[in-house]
Amino acid sequence: MSAFSSTRSPPNIPEVKIPEDMTVNIALSLRHEINRGFFTLRETGHGRDLKKFLIVIGGLWLLSVLGSYCNFLTLSYIVFVVLYTVPVLYEKYDDKVDAFGEKAMIELKKYYAIFEEKVLSKIPKNKKH
Structure with missing residues (x-):
């Protein structure tokens, strides 16, 4: 007896179609997000928003320091573990983390104000872009 008996009917596989209007809307939204x-990236590269520019420089520097200590696979594993453990720890200790975060933000704002007063205020503003 064969595996495909003539007494069995073929399985009912539904037809799947993606509507054109939904596809166009997704493409337009994706195009808008990519352009944004x-x-x-262009504005950050020009350096017009100095705070964002310095954050990008700091982030890239931190990434290069981490990259000098471990390879990409190890870094990916560390990121994976952190992404799955930090939310659980935050839910458990959210009151303490929020209080610490508020204190840290106050301190960072103080240091940024000092940095802006001593360094950024001395940089001449270029009116011409």
């Missing part, structure tokens, strides 16, 4: 990302 390119605009942000």
Whole structure:
């Protein structure tokens, strides 16, 4: 007796169709988000928003320091573990973390104000872009 007996009917596999209007809406939304990302990259590269520019420089520097200590696979594993453990720890200790975060933000704002007063205020503003 064969595996495909003539007495069995073929399985009922539903037809799957993606509507054109939904596909167009997804493509338009994706295009808008990509263009917004390119605009942000361009503005950051020009250095017009100094705070964002310094954050990007700091982030890239931190990434290069981490990259000098471990390879990409190890770094990916560390990121994976952190992404799955930090939310659980935050839910458990959210009151303490929020209080610490508020104190840290106050201190960072103080240091940024000092940095802005002593360094950024001395940089001449270029009116011409």
